[in-house]
Amino acid sequence: MNLRHGMTAAVAGALIVVGNLAVGGAAEAATPSSAPAPAGVTHEQNPRVPEGSVWTEAYFPSSDHSGVQLHADVLRPADRPARAKTPVILAVGPYFGHAGQTGPEGFDRTGPSARFADFTSGTDLFARGYTYVTVDLRGFGGSTGCLDWVGPGEQADVKAAIQWSASQSWSTGKVGMYGKSYDASTGLVGNDLRQPALKAVVAQEPVWNMYDYLFSNGVPRPNVTGTPNAYNGIATMAAMPDDSARYQANAAYEATHPECLAANLTNNNEPDPDSAYWRSRNLAAKAAGTNTPLFVTQGFIENNTKPEDIELYLDNHRGVERGWLGQWEHVRGNETNGQGQLLQGRAGFFDEVMRFYDHYLKGIRPQVKDPAYAIEDSTGAWRAQATWPAATSELSATLPDGQYVDDGAASTLAAKAAPGDQQWDTEHAADPAPPAARSLAASTTNSYLSWSKPVTSRVRLTATPGITLKAGATGNVMVRLWDVAPDGTAVMFDENVALIEKKGRVAFDLKSTDWTFEVGHQLGVQIGTIGSGSWRDTPSGNTIAVTGAKLALSRQDPRTDVPTQGDRSPFLDTYLRQYTRVLTGVGPGTFSLGRS
Structure with a gap:
């Protein structure tokens, strides 16, 4: 899809939603640039909105001309004028539904997902002058369409989300992606798509090749049908009662399209890694020649998204790389246990992430020199390396x-x-x-x-x-x-x-x-x-x-x-x-x- 055409289509198809009130894009354009803050819902009006931000919603088409409409939650800095241009941190995935991430979370009102609230609050993201956008992949949350296990359809969604985020009047045109697990894999997709607007990707514990999560060299894993069933459950999660009529209708898409759920179960039971289905989902192979700056984490003894095809992905990637690699489970770089121990063992994750984003989205050269790779080996000792692996x-x-x-x-x-x-x-x-x-x-x-x-x-x-x-x-x-x-x-x-x-x-x-x-x-x-x-x-x-x-x-x-x-x-x-x-x-x- 032509980049310029994609941006034009995205802007033309956008619908801005403030709370449950739909407002056309022209209304936003009429807002004076001297307005003290963007229109939308604040934390004081709805405690689900992060402090320091203003929440609106938007809809725009996916980039594959399929008719799929994607839903986004947009969190802008509350202390900036409506038209103040900021870089965008974008997260795209299945876990941003208003009712909950993988199931209903018991909220008493609608609001943006708290999936990465630790990130937005732990980095002072809005005070630092960033906009945060979360986009529901097709079939999830407020987006229509059939879920696609990071296939061509979802890859088209990622492309559209990057282009839409870069083309908004309040965007500097520079986008960074952030995620863990599934929405870390969509960050890898973003890199694979070679989008000029995408300037940096932070991907924690991703799946590097989607085949590896369900099969191992022709042998099915025990979750080969359970995982597709789990995502079918997330895709059919009901909207909140006070969600807009459009959001509720989109969330119920599978009720009138049962073929989506059936196909998701059938398609993912293909054991041949060389089939067309799995070749299109081999993110490591598709990374060949890409150069988006990339910051990754990976546990070598991960019992969930395991370190399979990480070396192939990194070998194929030609851009700047940062990485924390070590002996941990499926956890975020900042996560701690009940005793306050960092589960990845290394301090300063958010500080390093923001130096990374500031460098590539704002052009601010860091005052601290971080190692390209920080690696914990099986003895628990950490070392710095210029690359990984570094075999002698x-x-x-x-x-x-x-x-x-x-x-x-x-x-x-x-x-x-x-x-x-x-x-x-x-x-x-x-x-x-x-x-x-x-x-x-x-x-x-x-x-x-x-x-x-x-x-x-x-x-x-x-x-x-x-x-x-x-x-x-x-x-x-x-x-x-x-x-x-x-x-x-x-x-x-x-x-x-x-x-x-x-x-x-x-x-x-x-x-x-x-x-x-x-x-x-x-x-x-x-x-x-x-x-x-x-x-x-x-x-x-x-x-x-x-x-x-x-x-x-x-x-x-x-x-x-x-x-x-x-x-x-x-x-x-x-x-x-x-x-x-x-x-x-x-x-x-x-x-x-x-x-x-």
């Missing part, structure tokens, strides 16, 4: 041959079998925790293990490990990596699975990692059946012989680390308790991790 050497380890029975028998690390229809969304999902620690034998009928030689100096495995092997039969395969101490105590720190559709060569990536081995530790590689827990496998019952297995690893020398501020993230100890076992029968090792 590569290794291809040849693994011994072996075999296993693909019977789906639960391994000692598998969680209790999860319901097949777990209804989780990307904001609240979490793989079930495994059972209490038990021993694991080096050789069973369901899997076999091989070992590296003990390391003689500290070695860090970073980036994305990859496995290739020859399978003698069809079925499923799981690969897990263990950090094994001299006493046999071991932590499983990486894993992935794949469907073996035909016997022969199988190749797939594990999750990205950043794990440091202490002197005397060994790498254990487990190959076997999937078992229950994080995947919904269909055991073949075959005995699968594995030959010619090679493990590709990226190593980094910890001696080159440049320390930076940050404390041990609290979840690291939780993870270690959950995923530590005692391995029996550990051998002397058949390959060397060498010096990093």
Whole structure:
């Protein structure tokens, strides 16, 4: 879509709403530029409106000429004239409905979503002279259309939202995107769309490739139908009684378009990652050559939006990058627990985010030099790097041959079998925790293990490990990596699975990692059946012989680390308790991790 045409169409189609009173765009144009503040609803009039802001609503068409109408909540600084131009921070997603984010939240009146109230208040966003806009993706909140799991339709919505935000009379034309989880993924979409108005993206714990959330290399995850069902539930959430007639009608769109919900369930059950459906949702591949300044966070031991295809996305991205990467769960950069501990362990997230936005949306060069990447490794230590990953050497380890029975028998690390229809969304999902620690034998009928030689100096495995092997039969395969101490105590720190559709060569990536081995530790590689827990496998019952297995690893020398501020993230100890076992029968090792 031509940029100029998109802006013109967006402005022509806009409808400004003040409270429940619809006012045409011409009325706003008639407001004198010397007006003390924008027209709209203030915090004093409605406590759901953030302090220091004025709330209005707007509607505009998506950019794909589908007839979809998008709804936006607009929060302008209350202390600025109506026509004062400001940069725009934009969030686009499914969680901005007036009744609640993922379900009704018991409000007694309508109002803008409080999803990122911590961000707007924690940064003094309005006092700093920014406008904050949230846009409902098609099918959610006050927008029409069929929900689309970050597909071409929702990508058109993101494009329209960026163009609309940049084209308003009160906008400087410079837009930054902000989000976590689903609305972090829409930020990645914004970058992929190469929109000139988009100057910066902050994406916390996104999904880097939408396929990875529902499948792993042809194997469905247990939420493969539950997640689409969860979003169908969000899409059909009723509006508030005092919402405008237009908002209420849009919120009820699915009542007259039941095909939306049916298609969302059917489409997301495609197991082939190379299908047209999933290629259009491969955000990492679509990032090739993009250059929007990007600030990301990612937990390496995330139990929700896992670190899959992050390396591909960052490799494909060519612009400025910032990142906080470490050992935490699905949390925001500023989030704390009941004891006041920062859940990502590092202080100053909002300060750094605003230096980032001020730089790229206002041209204010920061007085503080932040590291491009701040990374917490598996020991809880933080370091600064110019990029990630920053491997100092590569290794291809040849693994011994072996075999296993693909019977789906639960391994000692598998969680209790999860319901097949777990209804989780990307904001609240979490793989079930495994059972209490038990021993694991080096050789069973369901899997076999091989070992590296003990390391003689500290070695860090970073980036994305990859496995290739020859399978003698069809079925499923799981690969897990263990950090094994001299006493046999071991932590499983990486894993992935794949469907073996035909016997022969199988190749797939594990999750990205950043794990440091202490002197005397060994790498254990487990190959076997999937078992229950994080995947919904269909055991073949075959005995699968594995030959010619090679493990590709990226190593980094910890001696080159440049320390930076940050404390041990609290979840690291939780993870270690959950995923530590005692391995029996550990051998002397058949390959060397060498010096990093």
